[in-house]
Amino acid sequence: MSELSKSDDVSCQRQGACGLITLNRQSALNALTLPMVREIARALEIWQSDDRVTRVVIQSSGGKAFSAGGDIRLLYEEGRAGRHDGQMQFWGEEYALNLTIRNYPKPYVALVDGIVMGGGVGVSLHGSHVVAGDHFSFAMPEVGIGFFPDVGATWFLPRLRGAAGMRLALTGGRVKADEAVLLGLAHSRVTSAQLSALLADLVAGQAVDTAIAQYQSIPMETMPDAAEVAFGAPTLADIVASLTQMAGQGNAAAAGNLKLLHQKSPTSLVVAEHQMRIGGGLSMAQAMQIEWNIVSHICREHDFYEGVRALTIDKDQNPKWQPARIEDVDRAYVLSWFEAAYGGQVWLQGGKASVS
Numbered sequence: 001m002s003e004l005s006k007s008d009d010v011s012c013q014r015q016g017a018c019g020l021i022t023l024n025r026q027s028a029l030n031a032l033t034l035p036m037v038r039e040i041a042r043a044l045e046i047w048q049s050d051d052r053v054t055r056v057v058i059q060s061s062g063g064k065a066f067s068a069g070g071d072i073r074l075l076y077e078e079g080r081a082g083r084h085d086g087q088m089q090f091w092g093e094e095y096a097l098n099l100t101i102r103n104y105p106k107p108y109v110a111l112v113d114g115i116v117m118g119g120g121v122g123v124s125l126h127g128s129h130v131v132a133g134d135h136f137s138f139a140m141p142e143v144g145i146g147f148f149p150d151v152g153a154t155w156f157l158p159r160l161r162g163a164a165g166m167r168l169a170l171t172g173g174r175v176k177a178d179e180a181v182l183l184g185l186a187h188s189r190v191t192s193a194q195l196s197a198l199l200a201d202l203v204a205g206q207a208v209d210t211a212i213a214q215y216q217s218i219p220m221e222t223m224p225d226a227a228e229v230a231f232g233a234p235t236l237a238d239i240v241a242s243l244t245q246m247a248g249q250g251n252a253a254a255a256g257n258l259k260l261l262h263q264k265s266p267t268s269l270v271v272a273e274h275q276m277r278i279g280g281g282l283s284m285a286q287a288m289q290i291e292w293n294i295v296s297h298i299c300r301e302h303d304f305y306e307g308v309r310a311l312t313i314d315k316d317q318n319p320k321w322q323p324a325r326i327e328d329v330d331r332a333y334v335l336s337w338f339e340a341a342y343g344g345q346v347w348l349q350g351g352k353a354s355v356s
Contacts, residue, residue, distance in 0.1 A: 010036045012043035017205035019047035021058040029068035030060050032119040034090045040123065041097045048105060055107040055208050057199060058124060064135070066112045067120025070094065072145065076308040079299050088345060091150075091295050094119060095288045098152050102126040102284050107208040111199065112136050113192050122151030125185060126284075129208060131216075132177035132186040133195055141172030143268035145311055146303030146319070148294055149275060155287035158279035160184050162224065163231035165279075169272040170231070170239070171260040178219035188216040227254035236273040236326060265303040265319070266326040270334050278338075296342040 009025040021040055023030040040058075047053040060066045070090065078086045101108055101123060110124035113133030117140065124130060125138075140149040140157070149157060149169045157165035160183045167173060180186040190198060194215045201211040230242035240261065246254035261269065271294060279287055298304055302322045310319035323329055 007035070007039065009033065010039050012039055014050070014053055016203035017052070017054045018203045019043060019053040019056040021056065023058070023060040023067055026061065026063040028071065029063070029065035029115065030120065031068055031071045032094065032123070033071050033074065034093065037090070037093050037097055041093065041100065044100055044104065053106065054205065055109060055202060056104065057109045057111060057202055058127070059111040059199070060114060063114065065115040065120070066124065068115050069118025069120055072308055073312055076305060076313070080305060084299055087299050088296060092292065094122060094151065095292055098122040098126055099285060099288050102152070104128070109202060109208060111195050112186070113195060117141060119151055121153070125156065126152060129188065129212060130186040131188045131190050131195070131198070131212060132180050133190060134177060134192040136177035136180055136186065138175040138180055138185055139172055140168060143170065143264040143272050144172050144307065146265040146268055146301070146305070146307030146321070148268055148271045148298060150291045150295060152284060152287060152291070154275040154279040154291055155282060155284045158276050163228050166231040166273070166276045167225060167228055167257065169276050170264070170269055171257055172264070173260070179222040181219040182222060188212050189219045190215045191217065225253055225257070227251055227257050230254060230257070236269060240326065265307055265321045266323055266329050267301065267303050267321070267334060269326060270329045270331055271298070271337070274335055274338065290338050293339065293341045294337045296345050297337040300342065
């Protein structure tokens, strides 16, 4: 075993043929911080040219979460103090890491056995091999805190089966292990009890596909959301209208989805809906550039701070969105965020995120 780095929050070490990343910040549901992002990025850079490392594996050290996202509370505090450059440094380096993982030249195996949301998605689901354990639970719930589905969601959600990507982006709905494989969010289904044996085989240098194949099981067929057809409607207003009609006809799934939509930031819903419309025609790099543009604006808007306040600070679960209705959102203004970053900020300059 060769230890590259180890902190209280993440360890990066070589074990046999593996570059092994372990998320250790269990007290915060393994939420990512900038130092964690930097440790992972540094390890990947070193392992890329290390012939002893033939594959990378990322896992969590246990608990109920693989990673529940980025450290939203810290980002909230930075923004409230007007330190937007600090926020952008985190998002810029996080997005750069997501792109590195997507394009990594060696197999990148994510053993995901717990909650995986937001930033946790970014360091796992872009890997070449995503293995879902029994406790796999995916969600991109950002519209519920006045944010938007980022870390490459603009790219991967529109590529899911049917209208699932639009539904998940707008409702923040959860996906369990079997459905994840069927939708294309994960590549393989392996029971939690077998993940340690799989890891041992990967460390021993067994071919990645062979190692996974001997443990994977066929996912149980799951029923698609009974109201998912509504999310294939051509506009956000049409989606709401279709769900409303279906709910009025007694469709419980439609009623549940409609209730979720009414809880979300209207501004964030407009952003997320447009992401899903355009994402299927973008490369991963183009999607990440657009997300960088969006985040540079949204971190200066009311709803992000109100959403975090209501759901994670005061926990009153009663955000006061501005505007409060989808029809009152200035759509032209919001969609302008996709075109250019705030104040001329640039991304990935010289391989690092930077701000002008």
